[in-house]
Amino acid sequence: MMTALKWATAGMALAVAGPAFAQDAWYVQGDFAPAARIEIVIANDLAEDRKDAPIVIRRDQLPMLADIQELTVTLVDPSGETRPEPSAALLSRQGPHERRGEQNGRSLDYQFDDLDRDGIWDELFFVADLKAGEKKRFYLYRGFQQRGWNPHRTHAAIGSYMRHTVPFWESEHVGWKLWFPTDIDIYGKRKAMLMSNRLYMGNLDGYGVAAENPDYGADIQSVDDSFGGGGIGVFEGDRLNRPRFTPTADLEHRFNAGQQTDTRYSFETLVNGPLRSMVRIRTMNWNTGQGRYEVQQTYTAYAGQNYTTAEVKFTRWEPGAEGADFAVGVRKRPGQNFERHGDNWVVTTAPEALRNPDDVEGLQQQEPILYAGTALIVPADDAPDYRFVEARGENHVFRVPARADHTYRYMLAAGWSEGEVLKTPEAFADYVAASARSYASPPRLDEVREETKP
Structure with a gap:
């Protein structure tokens, strides 16, 4: 199958199931307190920072999510700034699907894209800021929840x-x-x-x-x-x-x-x-x-x-x-x-x-x-x-x-x-040169691990 862009590459560690280990506290949003999560580690092999780096993870790289419904996954950056409890005015306008107050990370927008039109997702896509040489952790929390309006940026x-x-x-x-x-x-x-x-x-x-x-x-x-x-x-x-x-x-x-x-x-x-x-x-x-x-x-x-x-x-x-x-x-x-x-x-x-x-x-x-x-x-x-x-x-x-x-x-x-x-033309040319380097060395999936709460 041809994909839109080969941003994620092979060579990651195999996914393994096992008990939780003490790296990051577990994410909570309002009354949503999931008990299962998948840790993914994204590697930036370039010696330069990247902003809004496109990240693609294929379905075969996440076999434990091969059979999901999209609303049963919450993507979280454990180092991200948590959202406070929304105001009454915001809740009144946005309704029950507005995100509630968060603990231990910030949930991110994402897409599960079906590129071959068979009704099954082919790629998980999101964007993230990555520091030079960084290996950054994210979590995919399991459990149904319907919060998270996602304004379109494309x-x-x-x-x-x-x-x-x-x-x-x-x-x-x-x-x-x-x-x-x-x-x-x-x-x-x-x-x-x-x-x-x-x-x-x-x-x-x-x-x-x-x-x-x-x-x-x-x-x-x-x-x-x-x-x-x-x-x-x-x-x-x-x-x-x-x-x-x-x-x-x-x-x-x-x-x-x-x-x-x-x-x-x-x-x-x-x-x-x-x-x-x-x-x-x-x-x-x-x-x-x-x-x-x-x-x-x-x-x-x-x-x-x-x-x-x-x-x-x-x-x-x-x-x-x-x-x-x-x-x-x-x-x-x-x-x-x-x-x-x-x-x-x-x-x-x-x-x-x-x-x-x-x-x-x-x-x-x-x-x-x-x-x-x-x-x-x-x-x-x-x-x-x-x-x-x-x-x-x-x-x-x-x-x-x-x-x-x-x-x-x-x-x-x-x-x-x-x-x-x-x-300026110079700023544009510098951006193109950096984009060429990123195109040649896309962020890659380095590690996957399943966890459950003790």
């Missing part, structure tokens, strides 16, 4: 947006959408918030959305016929081919032709918050003139992060005589005045006057900003080879050698000077 949905179907996924700081089916638009927020529901439900223009609420921000990526904020293709020999530019495509309008005679797409919301959200895109009937392909992409947004990740799997791989390799790229920012490279990542930023490229009549006022930036990271283990592709809008592209399982993955990031974080 969102994903499929909307009918300007008369065609568009996937949206976002974190508090950045949102992504596929106006074009395989090349990403980006929108930045001035305040940390979720707002894509306003974009697609109100069908608001991404460049003019600030008229409703300035905190919503604006679109910060011009795509046209480029890779935009991130897109895929294949190299066949030295020729770069992309799904929406085929021998039968409507090249003037940068879209494919008919759904039966040209490339077609389908979209699915796979997970919708609160801490990560995913969309899945299927690209079918792609004929480059040399080869035929079908491909599935899963994009994920993460709470607290300015990046999204993509897992790509070709379900049909029939290259022509020259063979084929994978391709992924981002557009070189028009007017680029700052660029930074690693062996497997690239950052491009530029000052911009935010303007709808379709606004040929000049109906919308241009809004100057100091910088907008985009970045692409490909795992070094995949041996990516950097190329600058001048055609179709100028693009930073990595050629990735094809693998036998026809899969690859990548990370995209975005920032701008109007946001609450990463307000």
